[in-house]
Amino acid sequence: FYDEAHKRHENFPPGPLKLPVYGGYWIILSKAYKNLGLATMRLAKQFNTKVVGLYLGSCPQVLVNDPELVKEVLLREEFDGRMDTILGRVRGGWKKLGLFFTDGFFWHTQRRFSLRYMRDSGFGRRCEHLEEAMTQDFKELMDIVKNGPKNDDEKKIINGDLIYLPHFFDVPFLNGMIYVFTKSSLPREKYPMLWEVGRNSLGFQRCSNDLGGALCITPWLKNILPKFSGYHDCLERTATIKQFFREIIQDAIDTYDDKYERHFIDSYIKRMRQELKENNRTTYSVEQLEMICTDYTFPSGSGAEMVMTFLIERMLIQGEIQDKIHEEIDRVVGFDRLPTLDDRCNLPYTEACLREIMRSDTLVPLGIGHRTLTDTKIDGYTIPENTSVSVNLMSLHLDKKTWGDPENFRPERFIKDGKLDVGLDKSLPFGAGRRLCAGETFARQGMFLLLAMFMHSYHVSTVDGKPLKSRSKRIEGLISTRPEFWVRITPRNQSVL
Numbered sequence: 001f002y003d004e005a006h007k008r009h010e011n012f013p014p015g016p017l018k019l020p021v022y023g024g025y026w027i028i029l030s031k032a033y034k035n036l037g038l039a040t041m042r043l044a045k046q047f048n049t050k051v052v053g054l055y056l057g058s059c060p061q062v063l064v065n066d067p068e069l070v071k072e073v074l075l076r077e078e079f080d081g082r083m084d085t086i087l088g089r090v091r092g093g094w095k096k097l098g099l100f101f102t103d104g105f106f107w108h109t110q111r112r113f114s115l116r117y118m119r120d121s122g123f124g125r126r127c128e129h130l131e132e133a134m135t136q137d138f139k140e141l142m143d144i145v146k147n148g149p150k151n152d153d154e155k156k157i158i159n160g161d162l163i164y165l166p167h168f169f170d171v172p173f174l175n176g177m178i179y180v181f182t183k184s185s186l187p188r189e190k191y192p193m194l195w196e197v198g199r200n201s202l203g204f205q206r207c208s209n210d211l212g213g214a215l216c217i218t219p220w221l222k223n224i225l226p227k228f229s230g231y232h233d234c235l236e237r238t239a240t241i242k243q244f245f246r247e248i249i250q251d252a253i254d255t256y257d258d259k260y261e262r263h264f265i266d267s268y269i270k271r272m273r274q275e276l277k278e279n280n281r282t283t284y285s286v287e288q289l290e291m292i293c294t295d296y297t298f299p300s301g302s303g304a305e306m307v308m309t310f311l312i313e314r315m316l317i318q319g320e321i322q323d324k325i326h327e328e329i330d331r332v333v334g335f336d337r338l339p340t341l342d343d344r345c346n347l348p349y350t351e352a353c354l355r356e357i358m359r360s361d362t363l364v365p366l367g368i369g370h371r372t373l374t375d376t377k378i379d380g381y382t383i384p385e386n387t388s389v390s391v392n393l394m395s396l397h398l399d400k401k402t403w404g405d406p407e408n409f410r411p412e413r414f415i416k417d418g419k420l421d422v423g424l425d426k427s428l429p430f431g432a433g434r435r436l437c438a439g440e441t442f443a444r445q446g447m448f449l450l451l452a453m454f455m456h457s458y459h460v461s462t463v464d465g466k467p468l469k470s471r472s473k474r475i476e477g478l479i480s481t482r483p484e485f486w487v488r489i490t491p492r493n494q495s496v497l
């Protein structure tokens, strides 16, 4: 037992013992059960290293806990793989599908194709049609607030002057994605479907953690503890989102005409058929198209909304932030129209608040795990091929040398001479390199647009009217989330409706 616990690859980074079955997994959790970023920092301190090495079961796992090394790993190609885990397999019906959990030629081809098409639809540059669609959805929400919900589904999200976060923001983000895929969005009668996708997106994010959870180390847990291990949620939540897209894709296939390329789904089908005809084989398939739609959709229905929710929670703790955003929006936009993305460069404080919340409240603390594609080195240590490598983005976002006062929420740190200076933003909430978040532009622009419209239209307070004393406990999942909650909104600037 002693020998086994101390057995390590040669020159592997220092770290905890390899205990039976789970290796060092429970040791990390014991450092900070609900906060793997903090746990990583504590392990790094304990072993006096920037790179921690341990084993999850028998699989080598490296945790990188240093701002410079984090960037290095994200930028070096030999770290670009993804582990082949049960989590990824369950989602794809035991096949390796989608974008998040695939790698190599398949991932590269599918990511490049989708982003090449979606580049003009708000994923590379601004898309006015997408902005109009998201603005229209926001106006519908304002209408529900003003005139009251029409049914029980609406009441679950908007009830009098109370709104339910983060799901209040489901409609514009998810309908936005549907617009990107199909060039049309769902009308108000179908919003309950979007709320269902939103609930499942958030549920999926909570089915595991940044290290894959116990299920990835001991997949047999799916048979004996399907609910507790997260297996059930992973399967069911993804199945619901996939089913939602299956119907949209089937409809596109049924009405497909080679001569007209109506939208992304058509162009994907076209490429699939072309490649099959010419080469008799292809990485394109209807199943993969379902997974692509799912992989772009669930972060929209959870991640981007959670960042906005974190920021609203911060405003309920530090009331002056809300006052400053209101002051800026009123001065720049006025009272006769809603803000647009044209206003972004003139609303530096509002934009800085989004950047500061993503720095101070890291959404994906250990990023999405990478895999080494070959034997390699980091900080002098040897990392064998097929090692899972996670970068602790919190080690960068809370680094004292980089930020001076990382513990303070201070959007002004990004503002110089009254203007936003993006050069001052050293945070990497979306990662970097070839695995950079595929939705960064969509997320940044969507969050800004919705935040600006929301703050232009409402004052926000707690249900009991008292300021919050502190942030709520985070739920550690694939991303960090806070529990859903109701907040009170008081209309302002309503003449735009």
Ligand code: HEM
Residues within 6 Å of the ligand: 074, 099, 100, 101, 111, 295, 296, 297, 299, 300, 303, 304, 307, 358, 363, 364, 367, 368, 369, 429, 430, 431, 432, 434, 435, 436, 437, 438, 439, 440, 442, 443
């Ligand atoms: C504020 C919100 C968001 C944050 C902070 C965020 C952050 C991240 C991070 C850290 C990664 C992993 C990067 C890596 O592997 O090193 C990632 C991957 C990804 N994100 Fe996001 N994300 C957000 C929103 C979105 C949205 C709205 C979408 C889609 C519309 C999206 C789509 C993706 C995809 C497809 C990947 C996988 C990329 C790949 O493996 O090639 N994300 N994101």
